[in-house]
Amino acid sequence: MVQKTDSDNDTGIIRQFNELKKKHPDAMLLFRRNSFYELYKQDAVKAAAVLAIEIADRILPDYKRPVKVASFPQSALDVYLPRLIRSGIRVAICDALDSPLKKKAGQDKAENNDRTIQNSTDMGKKKKEQGVQEAPDRTVENTVNVKPAREKKSKAKAETKAETGTDNEVKTEKKDGQKTEAAQERKPREPQMVTANGEKVTHGHAYQSTTNPADWYFTAKIDGQQLKPQKMDAADLAAYQNKEMTVPQLMERYYPTKLMPKVSEEAFRMPMEIAGPDGSITVNKFNVYKEKDEQRPDFGKYKFYVQVGDTNMSAVASRQDLNAYFDRVATPNQLIEKNFGERLHLKSAYEKYQLPEGVDPKSVRVAKDRNDNKWKVSVDLGEKGQTSRHEISFDDGYSLFKTKTATREQIAAKYLNTEITGMLAANTAKVEKTASMKM
Numbered sequence: 069m070v071q072k073t074d075s076d077n078d079t080g081i082i083r084q085f086n087e088l089k090k091k092h093p094d095a096m097l098l099f100r101r102n103s104f105y106e107l108y109k110q111d112a113v114k115a116a117a118v119l120a121i122e123i124a125d126r127i128l129p130d131y132k133r134p135v136k137v138a139s140f141p142q143s144a145l146d147v148y149l150p151r152l153i154r155s156g157i158r159v160a161i162c163d164a165l166d167s168p169l170k171k172k173a174g175q176d177k178a179e180n181n182d183r184t185i186q187n188s189t190d191m192g193k194k195k196k197e198q199g200v201q202e203a204p205d206r207t208v209e210n211t212v213n214v215k216p217a218r219e220k221k222s223k224a225k226a227e228t229k230a231e232t233g234t235d236n237e238v239k240t241e242k243k244d245g246q247k248t249e250a251a252q253e254r255k256p257r258e259p260q261m262v263t264a265n266g267e268k269v270t271h272g273h274a275y276q277s278t279t280n281p282a283d284w285y286f287t288a289k290i291d292g293q294q295l296k297p298q299k300m301d302a303a304d305l306a307a308y309q310n311k312e313m314t315v316p317q318l319m320e321r322y323y324p325t326k327l328m329p330k331v332s333e334e335a336f337r338m339p340m341e342i343a344g345p346d347g348s349i350t351v352n353k354f355n356v357y358k359e360k361d362e363q364r365p366d367f368g369k370y371k372f373y374v375q376v377g378d379t380n381m382s383a384v385a386s387r388q389d390l391n392a393y394f395d396r397v398a399t400p401n402q403l404i405e406k407n408f409g410e411r412l413h414l415k416s417a418y419e420k421y422q423l424p425e426g427v428d429p430k431s432v433r434v435a436k437d438r439n440d441n442k443w444k445v446s447v448d449l450g451e452k453g454q455t456s457r458h459e460i461s462f463d464d465g466y467s468l469f470k471t472k473t474a475t476r477e478q479i480a481a482k483y484l485n486t487e488i489t490g491m492l493a494a495n496t497a498k499v500e501k502t503a504s505m506k507m
Contacts, residue, residue, distance in 0.1 A: 081128055081164050082108065082135060088162060095158040104139045105161075112138035118155050118276070119148050120309070147271065155276040260288070261316040264329045267291050272315035274300060274308055286318050290326060298322040325388075328397035335399040342401050345413045345471035351376055354400045356385065356393060372407050383407045411463050415473040421481035423447075424488055432480040434460070434468065445480050447488060452495045458483040 081099060085108050088097055096115065098105045107115045116123040116138045125134040140148055152159050259268035272288035275297075284305045285297035300308075304321060307313035319327060341348045353375035359366050370390055371382045385393070389407065392398035409417025423429070431448045437457065443465050444457040460468075460479055467474040 084162070084164065085109065088160070092158075092160055095160040096152060098159060098161045099164045100142070100161065101164045103142050105142060105145060106137055106139040108135055108137055112136045114157070115152070117309070118157070119151055120273075120311075121148075151273060151275055154278060156278040156281060261319065263290070263327045267326075269315070269319060272318065274305060274318075286322050288315065288319060288323070295323060295326070325391040325395040325397050328392075328395070330396045331399050333396075335401070336396075338400075340400065342404065343414075345415065345467075345473045349376055349412060351400070351404060354404060356390065357382075372403065374404055374408055376408075376412065381408055381411060410467065413463065413467040413471045413473050418467065418474040418478045418482075421478040421485075423477050423481045424485065424492060426492070427488060429477045432476045434476050434479060445476070445483055447480050447484055449488070449491060452491050455484050455487050455491070 081101075085097060085099070096107065096111045098107060112123050113136060115121065119138075119140070121138055121140055123136055123138045126137045127134055128137075149159060257270050259270050260272050261269045263269065267290045270289050270292075272286070274284050274286050277283040277285065284300045286300050286304075286308075287297040288295050300322075304313060304318065308318065338354065339350050339352045341350055343349070351374060353373070355373055356370055357373055358370050359368060361367060366384050370385050372385045372389070372393075373380070373382045375381075385407070389398070389403055393403060404412075405414055405416055423432075427447065427449070431450070432445065433448070434443065434445045436442065437444050437459075442459050444459050446457040447455045449455070460483065464474060464479055464482070468476065468479055
């Protein structure tokens with residue numbers, strides 16, 4: 069005797085799933101049931117991972133064993149379907165069909181109704197014939213009244229049609245009313261966070277690249293405007309999938325300038341004045357452009373351009389500064405000071421340079437090298453050794469000797485901090501090794 073397999077015993081929705089899965093093994097099947105979309109078995113597991121929705125073991129009708137099921141409301145299809153497609157998944161939307169038992173029950177019920185109607189019609193015909201045979205004297209009278217009776221019947225039909233049409237209009241009005249009420253009851257999407265400027269962040273999510281499945285991107289919308297997707301770090305992706313990192317934290321990580329308070333538009337009006345080493349400096353122009361000269365090493369990069377008096381300067385802009393400029397969260401004054409401060413000999417531009425703790429400022433020496441006639445800086449660390457002699461730029465020399473807006477320690481920190489830190493670390497390791505050998 070041949071034993072039946074599990075697929076032979078499957079009925080209802082699971083049988084439909086198995087049959088369609090055989091035909092379309094590479095597609096994810098979304099079954100529309102009532103007001104939800106449901107996914108089963110391996111599709112449910114995959115969808116739960118991509119969409120970050122819950123998955124549960126449920127016992128479905130006509131199926132005895134628990135099945136993994138993931139579901140979401142039909143109203144969320146516009147959100148989840150693009151995510152699945154962007155993840156490189158083929159999606160098929162299916163309508164769940166009634167099981168064979170339900171179909172058979174429906175057919176039996178329809179046949180019984182047909183028989184009942186037929187029996188009622190036959191009984192009516194028999195009664196009518198009996199009535200005609202029992203009253204032969206009224207034959208002439210009935211023959212005369214045939215036309216009025218037909219007219220009455222036609223009027224009755226017309227009235228019935230009119231009533232039916234009215235009922236249909238009422239039903240249509242009810243349906244339209246229900247749709248309007250449903251539209252009114254449907255609330256707008258709750259924002260995942262609100263920025264310092266009152267802008268609403270929605271649709272924040274991570275998705276997998278279709279061209280390179282190893283890459284994942286994070287994106288969101290601000291007041292309905294789609295943000296440019298940002299490639300995620302592996303650690304951030306794992307934390308987000310494990311629900312250890314929230315959308316506000318990812319926004320802080322990948323779109324920091326979108327969350328900062330905006331500065332006033334008046335701050336961008338030109339010309340403007342900034343404090344210089346010998347008084348105010350007039351800035352006539354400040355903007356961003358893309359380098360088009362193919363002979364330059366920075367071809368194709370975005371650069372800041374500033375015009376100060378008769379002097380024109382440009383510098384490659386970092387991604388953070390570009391975002392700050394376009395999102396209007398940093399003033400031109402701040403960006404000019406950061407990117408051109410040393411060339412303008414601003415005192416504030418050198419304040420960020422400091423020597424490591426423990427280095428004597430008196431050990432810094434700035435002198436002209438007799439071999440090449442260039443100004444160089446070096447630091448004598450005593451027993452720890454002496455650094456190399458590093459050439460300083462014209463602007464730094466001008467700030468040090470002419471405008472006095474930079475100190476020797478700041479110049480040394482700018483050029484030699486990496487070397488000094490390495491020498492100090494090596495000396496510390498040597499001391500620790502000697503101490504361990506004595507023990």
